[in-house]
Amino acid sequence: xxxxxxxxxxxxxxxxxxxxxxxxxxxxxxxxxxxxxxxxxxxxxxxxxxxxxxxxxxxxxxxxxxxxxxxxxxxxxxxxxxxxxxxxxxxxxxxxxxxxxxxxxxxxxxxxxxxxxxxxxxxxxxxxxxxxxxxxxxxxxxxxxxxxxxxxxxxxxxxxxxxxxxxxxxxxxxxxxxxxxxxxxxxxxxxxxxxxxxxxxxxxxxx
Numbered sequence: 001x002x003x004x005x006x007x008x009x010x011x012x013x014x015x016x017x018x019x020x021x022x023x024x025x026x027x028x029x030x031x032x033x034x035x036x037x038x039x040x041x042x043x044x045x046x047x048x049x050x051x052x053x054x055x056x057x058x059x060x061x062x063x064x065x066x067x068x069x070x071x072x073x074x075x076x077x078x079x080x081x082x083x084x085x086x087x088x089x090x091x092x093x094x095x096x097x098x099x100x101x102x103x104x105x106x107x108x109x110x111x112x113x114x115x116x117x118x119x120x121x122x123x124x125x126x127x128x129x130x131x132x133x134x135x136x137x138x139x140x141x142x143x144x145x146x147x148x149x150x151x152x153x154x155x156x157x158x159x160x161x162x163x164x165x166x167x168x169x170x171x172x173x174x175x176x177x178x179x180x181x182x183x184x185x186x187x188x189x190x191x192x193x194x195x196x197x198x199x200x201x202x203x204x205x206x207x
Contacts (some may be wrong), residue, residue, distance in 0.1 A: 012178035025060035028178075035067065036073065044080040050072055072117050075109045079124045083131065104126065110153070119158030123167060126142040126150030130171055144180050182200050 032051035038046035049070050053060055061067060080100040105129075109121035126147045133143035148171055154164035175181070 001023070006195075021054045021086065022060060022063070025055050025057075026064060028053050029060050029066060031071070033041055040073070040077060044077050047073075047077055066098070068112065068114055068117065072109055072114075072120075075105035075121060076124070078105050079128070100126070112155075115157045116161070119161045119164060121152040121158060122150050123154035123161060123164040125172070126154065126164075126167060130167070141180055144171075144175050148175070 005012055005146070029053040032049055036047050036049035050059060051060070061070075069205035079096060079102050082095065082102040104124065106121040106125050110118045110125065112118050112121075126149075129143055129150055133140055133147060136143065148168065151164055151168035151171060155168055
């Protein structure tokens with residue numbers, strides 16, 4: 001009987017210890033997201049979202065269900081680094097490497113189940129394609145097609161994505177003015193509001 005009680009007491013202590021450790025790790029992830037977002041606002045290149053945990057990191061991360069949030073943050077950070085690389089990356093090779101990784105991360109995010117995040121990722125892929133079109137002198141119709149397709153896909157995924165609507169409308173107008181017809185024009189649900197395009201803020205943080 002005494003051994004049974006001792007075993008139960010030991011089990012309760014173990015459970016309490018694990019609960020305390022998990023609570024500490026949950027707090028570490030909350031702090032990691034908060035501090036990472038703050039660094040992103042100040043200097044995207046320095047932003048990281050990583051928590052130092054006591055238990056395996058995946059335990060608290062899965063409990064908080066922040067995996068998709070982290071994926072979105074990291075993909076958008078890569079976009080920022082590759083799209084505005086003039087003052088953040090040192091060499092052309094580094095720019096190309098970061099751009100390739102950014103495209104892969106955004107494409108993966110665009111295939112996700114969260115339609116709002118997927119729309120934002122598709123919109124940013126359109127921004128990259130449009131940047132290629134402009135940098136190439138505005139002659140590559142394949143790049144124009146990719147940009148319109150990505151912007152249109154973003155609008156279909158999230159009809160409330162104003163940045164994607166504006167980007168799609170501006171791209172179509174520019175292409176029309178240049179006599180470029182990159183496929184059928186997707187419906188954009190009315191004229192854009194004139195807001196700046198390329199919504200590259202962290203989802204859910206308001207910037």
